[in-house]
Amino acid sequence: MMSCRFLLAAIAACLLCACSATLSSATPGGDAPTLLLVSLDGVHPDMLGRGDTPHLDRLAREGVRAAWMQPSYPALTFPNHYTLVTGLRPDRHGMVHNAMYDDDLGAFALKDRDAVGDGRWWGGEPLWVTAERAGLPTATMFWPGSEAPVQGVRPTRWYPYEDGLALEVRIDRVLGWLSEPAATRPRLATLYFEHPDHAGHGYGPDSPQLHAALRDVDAAIGDLLSAIAARGLRDRVNLVIVSDHGMAPVPAGQVVAVEDMVDPADAQVVSTGQVVGFRPRPGREAAAAAALLGAHARYDCWRREALPARWQYGQHPRVPPIVCQMHVGWDAVPRANLARRPDRTRGSHGYDPAAPEMRAIFIAHGPAFRSGTELPGFDNVDVYPLLARLLDVEPAEHDGDARTLLPALRDDR
Structure with a gap:
């Protein structure tokens, strides 16, 4: 009887060691996939599937797409980008507008580099802070909040926003990160494209200029996908593509x-x-x-x-x-x-998030995701718990519902 107990104890010890080894393979030095979070600023779901975005359409068809994603109020760039990485409503994380006033900090404007880089404006805990504290390297190619030391923490690598930086430069930097050995490769990386938003504001959401911007950004994503495949990295990248809001036409004089x-x-x-x-x-x-x-x-x-x-x-x-x-x-x-x-139709956002024109996109593709899956519309606070799950980190306090996007995952337990 005694020998049986010793045998069982020995088996249990072996299993515990095996579990520890499995867990450590997903920690720094392991070969866990990188989560690449991509933002296409100002892209509405209706802008896809009309000939300008063949690469995005293929990702949506072969992976997971949502019918639409509803932004949080207000439907503006900084509040919603920060909501996506914190899971908090703007009213909770404090980035309540692109332009704000704080009794202690003064005025905030998105083009004010000093304010943007001041961590006191940015509440909550963005995903890169959680990841860094868990020992996971992160890298951001532009994302609101990533230029500031939030809670005293920055991404391992980050860049100050540079409007108009060539698409190929952005893609090359991200490819460089993805091609690194497991010890230094970011577990979380972000990539941002402002081009659709700029074209939409200037000329309207159905203008030739916006169509051209979509084609350029889609081609850049196609280059990224081709290089990922050529380097044998497909199983090492979970790709999540979002937008912060849509765009509505504003006729001249309105x-x-x-x-x-x-x-x-x-x-x-x-x-x-x-x-x-x-x-x-x-x-x-x-x-x-x-x-x-x-x-x-x-x-x-x-x-x-x-x-x-x-x-x-x-x-x-x-x-x-x-x-x-x-x-x-x-x-x-x-x-x-x-x-x-200008005396022409232009585009704007920032309207009631329930307005259909404000809807955003969600596309996901990679080893963690199902194939050929379409989800109903959902709220953008629900993206954050999915991202935390993909990184295998404990999410910070948030407003999202982790159950919403479980149907997107191959392992939805």
């Missing part, structure tokens, strides 16, 4: 001057565009409220504590006291900018 919304003597403008924020001036609160609050022909305004509950927005102190939401197809800009506005 613009409101913010000075016509409220007298500048009564309220200071915090943000313009589609989600327009105001701070009533001291002693002028009643006048500002009388001019702004309620429904208007081209927009609607609320006190921040009374914003529609479905937006899950208004608790963070950076949200301005009064928020106005433009109707789809309308912008609000300072009067001084009206003369510089």
Whole structure:
């Protein structure tokens, strides 16, 4: 009987050693796949499958695609890129707009390099911070938040955003990372393309310029895929392609001057565009409220504590006291900018995330994912728990539902 117990103990010890060896193979030095997260800024699901994106279409057909993905409020670039990597609503991670004001930090603008690189603006815990703390190397080819030491941590390798950097340079850098030996190869890498968003803003979501931008970006992704295959890396890359929001057409003339919304003597403008924020001036609160609050022909305004509950927005102190939401197809800009506005249809986002025009894309392909799978529409906070699972790291606190994207995985247990 005694010898039986010793035998069982020995078998258990062997199994424990085997399990430890299996787990260590997914830690630094192991050969676990890299998660490559790619953003195509401003791409709507309807922009796919119409001849401009053969490589993206093939990935969607052979891997996993969603019918659409709904952005978080507000449907803007910085808030939603940061939501994708934290799983938190903008109202929780603090990146509540592309333009903000904080009583302690002052003003934030997405082109202000000092503000963008200041970790105090960026709340929550982005995925690269979690990965780095777990000993997994990360590398970012542009992603909002990656230029700042969030919680004192940066990606192992990162680059300051460089608008217009050649597509081939971006692809070559990412390929270099993916081709490294397991000890140094990033377990998480990001890649960002601003080109569709720029073309859409300038000329509208169905313009020849946007079609051309999509073809260029798709060709770059095709080059990336060809090089991955040629280097035998297909089984070492899980590819997730997303966008932050869609794009709506704004016909010429469909613009409101913010000075016509409220007298500048009564309220200071915090943000313009589609989600327009105001701070009533001291002693002028009643006048500002009388001019702004309620429904208007081209927009609607609320006190921040009374914003529609479905937006899950208004608790963070950076949200301005009064928020106005433009109707789809309308912008609000300072009067001084009206003369510089081209007399043609352009494109905008930042409208109600429930508007079909604001829908984003989700495509996934690689060894972790099923083939030929289409998912129903879902909320973009649900991407984060999937990404954390792919990296095999414990997710930080988040607002997503890990069950939403389980059907995308080969192993959905």
